[in-house]
Amino acid sequence: MVEQYKQQQPYLLALDSIIFGFDGESLKVLLVKRGLEEQTWSLMGGWLQPNESLEQAAARILFDLTGLTNVYLEQLYAFGEPHRDPIVRTISVAYFSLVKVADYESKISERFQARWFSIYDLPPLLFDHGDMVDLAIKRLRYKAAQHPIGFELLPEKFTLPQLKKLYDAIYNTDFDKRNFSRKILSTNLLIKLDEKQKGFSRKGAFYYQVDSAKYQQLTSSFLNFIPNSDTIL
Amino acid sequence: MVEQYKQQQPYLLALDSIIFGFDGESLKVLLVKRGLEEQTWSLMGGWLQPNESLEQAAARILFDLTGLTNVYLEQLYAFGEPHRDPIVRTISVAYFSLVKVADYESKISERFQARWFSIYDLPPLLFDHGDMVDLAIKRLRYKAAQHPIGFELLPEKFTLPQLKKLYDAIYNTDFDKRNFSRKILSTNLLIKLDEKQKGFSRKGAFYYQVDSAKYQQLTSSFLNFIPNSDTIL
DNA sequence: TCAAAAGTGTTATGTTTACACCCATGG
DNA sequence: CCATGGGTGTAAACATAACACTTTTGA
Numbered sequence: 001m002v003e004q005y006k007q008q009q010p011y012l013l014a015l016d017s018i019i020f021g022f023d024g025e026s027l028k029v030l031l032v033k034r035g036l037e038e039q040t041w042s043l044m045g046g047w048l049q050p051n052e053s054l055e056q057a058a059a060r061i062l063f064d065l066t067g068l069t070n071v072y073l074e075q076l077y078a079f080g081e082p083h084r085d086p087i088v089r090t091i092s093v094a095y096f097s098l099v100k101v102a103d104y105e106s107k108i109s110e111r112f113q114a115r116w117f118s119i120y121d122l123p124p125l126l127f128d129h130g131d132m133v134d135l136a137i138k139r140l141r142y143k144a145a146q147h148p149i150g151f152e153l154l155p156e157k158f159t160l161p162q163l164k165k166l167y168d169a170i171y172n173t174d175f176d177k178r179n180f181s182r183k184i185l186s187t188n189l190l191i192k193l194d195e196k197q198k199g200f201s202r203k204g205a206f207y208y209q210v211d212s213a214k215y216q217q218l219t220s221s222f223l224n225f226i227p228n229s230d231t232i233l
Numbered sequence: 234m235v236e237q238y239k240q241q242q243p244y245l246l247a248l249d250s251i252i253f254g255f256d257g258e259s260l261k262v263l264l265v266k267r268g269l270e271e272q273t274w275s276l277m278g279g280w281l282q283p284n285e286s287l288e289q290a291a292a293r294i295l296f297d298l299t300g301l302t303n304v305y306l307e308q309l310y311a312f313g314e315p316h317r318d319p320i321v322r323t324i325s326v327a328y329f330s331l332v333k334v335a336d337y338e339s340k341i342s343e344r345f346q347a348r349w350f351s352i353y354d355l356p357p358l359l360f361d362h363g364d365m366v367d368l369a370i371k372r373l374r375y376k377a378a379q380h381p382i383g384f385e386l387l388p389e390k391f392t393l394p395q396l397k398k399l400y401d402a403i404y405n406t407d408f409d410k411r412n413f414s415r416k417i418l419s420t421n422l423l424i425k426l427d428e429k430q431k432g433f434s435r436k437g438a439f440y441y442q443v444d445s446a447k448y449q450q451l452t453s454s455f456l457n458f459i460p461n462s463d464t465i466l
Numbered sequence: 467t468c469a470a471a472a473g474t475g476t477t478a479t480g481t482t483t484a485c486a487c488c489c490a491t492g493g
Numbered sequence: 494c495c496a497t498g499g500g501t502g503t504a505a506a507c508a509t510a511a512c513a514c515t516t517t518t519g520a
Contacts, residue, residue, distance in 0.1 A: 005321045008280045010243035013313075013324055047241045050322065054313035078311040078326045080246075080287035088238045089283065091246055091324070093311045161499070178501065179483065201498040202491040394472070411474070412510065434471040436517040 012090040015058045016045035016129065018076065018136035019066070021101040021116055022153040024162065027169040028101070028116035029133055031123070032065065042126035043133070044112070045092070058095040065112055072098040072152040074143075076136055084128045092128075096136040098152035120172070144170055148189055151210050159197050159205035160184065189214050245323040248291045249278035249362065251309065251369035252299070254334040254349055255386040257395065260402040261334070261349035262366055264356070265298065275359035276366070277345070278325070291328040298345055305331040305385040307376075309369055317361045325361075329369040331385035353405070377403055381422055384443050392430050392438035393417065422447050 019030040031041040046061040048054065058073055076094040084090070101116070117123065119137055124130070144150050150166055151158075164180050184190065191211050196204035252263040264274040279294040281287065291306055309327040317323070334349070350356065352370055357363070377383050383399055384391075397413050417423065424444050429437035 005245065005323075008245050009283055011246050011281065012238065012241050013244050013246070048244065048313070048324075050242055051315060053315060054311060054324070075310060077308060078287060080281070080326070082284060082286060090238075091281075091287070091326075093313070093324075159499090176484075177499085178485085181500080183482090202493080203489070203497080203499050204491075205499055392472090409511075410472085411512085414473080416509090434517090435469080435519050436472050438472060 012085075012088055013048040014045050014085075014090050014092040015048060015054065015061055016043040016079075016092050016094045016132060017058060017062055017065075017073075018043060018094060018096040018133055019062065020096065020098050020136070020140060020153060021104065022166050022169060023101050023116065024165065025169070026118045026120070027153075027166075029119055029122065029136075030065070030099075030104075030114055031117055031125070032115075033113040040126045041115075041117075041123045043094075043129045044114075054093050055095070058093075058097075062095075062097055065114060066099060066104050068099055068103060072149060074139075076132065076139060079128055079132065081128065092132075094132045094136070096139065098140075098149060100153065100155055102155055141170060148187065148210075148215060151215070157193060157195070157207040157209050159207055161205050163208075245318075245321055246281040247278050247318075247323050247325040248281060248287065248294055249276040249312075249325050249327045249365060250291060250295055250298075250306075251276060251327060251329040251366055252295065253329065253331050253369070253373060253386060254337065255399050255402060256334050256349065257398065258402070259351045259353070260386075260399075262352055262355065262369075263298070263332075263337075263347055264350055264358070265348075266346040273359045274348075274350075274356045276327075276362045277347075287326050288328070291326075291330075295328075295330055298347060299332060299337050301332055301336055305382060307372075309365065309372060312361055312365065314361065325365075327365045327369070329372065331373075331382060333386065333388055335388055374403060381420065381443075381448060384448070390426060390428070390440040390442050392440055394438050396441075 021028045021030060030044065032044050033040070034042060034044075044061060044065045046057065046064070048057045049060075052060065054075065055073065058075075059069070059071070062071060062073065063069055073095055074097070076096050078091060078093045080091040082089060084092070119133070122130070122133060125133065140149075144167070150163065150170070153166060154162060160181050161177075163184065164175055164177055167180070168174055189211055190208040193207040193209060195207045197207060198204055254261045254263060263277065265277050266273070267275060267277075277294060277298045279290065279297070281290045282293075285293065287308065288306065291308075292302070292304070295304060295306065296302055306328055307330070309329045311324060311326045313324040315322060317325070352366070355363070355366060358366065373382075377400070383396065383403070386399060387395060393414050394410070396417065397408055397410055400413070401407055422444055423441040426440040426442060428440045430440060431437055
């Protein structure tokens with residue numbers, strides 16, 4: 001019975017995280033210089049432990065680097081080319097996550113050399129981590145066009161101009177602000193606050209926040225930006 | 234250096250395939266009764282071999298059951314709950330594939346008890362295979378709304394009524410045939426043949442085939458059926 | 467000749483795009 | 494008072510949805 005299992009070759013199983021952040025200007029990915037390869041930037045990663053699920057492992061690894069919990073985390077793809085890690089064959093399940101940069105800044109771990117890189121200006125990456133990032137960007141674009149996940153990258157309170165800048169950054173374009181706000185507001189997912197952002201512009205922009213009740217139930221289609229995208233979806 | 238690797242626990246790595254087929258009436262999944270669990274229907278699956286990539290392994294396993302090559306195959310998700318396989322911890326990377334039932338019928342392997350089941354009438358499945366099928370259905374719906382993959386489930390030559398029946402089956406609905414054919418034909422992806430289908434209806438429906446040149450390059454949005462769907466995408 | 471499926475067109479409604487001016491405020 | 498960014502409306506083009514009748518032909 002169990003013979004069938006015993007004959008099989010086991011493999012190392014790693015998790016790698018593409019951690020996205022938005023600093024108000026451009027879409028960033030958090031990279032580290034870790035252990036073995038001091039020379040090369042790589043994604044934050046780690047090993048699956050015997051008692052945890054893939055998602056738990058990805059969350060734990062993310063927590064180790066950022067100190068953040070309750071972060072948006074989604075499985076991206078399993079990478080398993082035989083020699084992707086040249087030392088020992090390793091299967092890596094990549095996750096991508098969306099973090100609020102402000103939350104992170106204060107808690108940044110000193111244990112890692114970590115830096116945010118613009119997605120349009122990435123250094124060479126370890127192994128197939130470059131492919132992982134490319135795929136994650138496609139997936140983020142695909143997903144953000146259909147599901148209201150962009151908010152995960154912004155602070156609790158944000159202005160419409162900030163939100164537009166985020167979408168501009170994600171899609172590397174410049175949306176029309178009139179059409180943009182009409183489209184966003186038509187989802188009824190945002191609550192306008194009385195408070196205005198001060199200090200950035202003279203006039204000040206109203207803050208909004210996500211209507212979390214609606215946000216929870218919202219699974220179906222949301223916006224429809226979908227630009228050209230040949231995602232794995 | 235390599236110490237870091239040696240301390241890590243390796244895991245068995247399996248592949249499971251959700252094989253979709255369309256018999257002209259309803260959308261089917263191919264299930265087997267295999268080895269250990271003679272009582273329970275399960276997805277076709279197998280183990281990753283040391284020399285092959287995940288996708289190669291999935292293709293090999295699919296070939297073993299169906300004899301088919303050059304089949305549409307897409308990675309679905311990695312399943313890794315600690316006790317999903319109660320005997321030995323196993324990570325399974327699920328793939329879904331779209332096959333032409335007619336091609337399969339003739340080559341069906343005798344080595345497996347295999348049967349097509351309607352997606353609306355599935356038996357209880359081994360382990361978490363039910364979750365895999367559910368997710369695969371969602372993914373197929375999501376994907377088929379945006380990418381012209383439906384054709385993978387039909388013969389080379391097919392009629393518009395057949396294609397509509399396929400989409401009706403995928404989305405469990407009844408599209409308006411006028412709107413449907415307008416929408417499909419507006420993609421310019423189909424070539425109308427001179428030949429009519431005989432024997433099924435009195436009048437006979439024209440055959441079409443995919444314009445494969447256009448099919449190749451077509452990666453961007455295609456149709457826009459997208460019904461409610463909370464896919465992992 | 468008639469039953470059964472194939473094929474086709476129009477209108478109304480909603481969505482998307484393109485586009486430009488006034489507003490509020492701090493300096 | 495003026496420069497800067499915030500905020501809003503409208504019309505044209507396009508896409509979608511709803512809907513019914515005519516055509517073909519084998520039995």
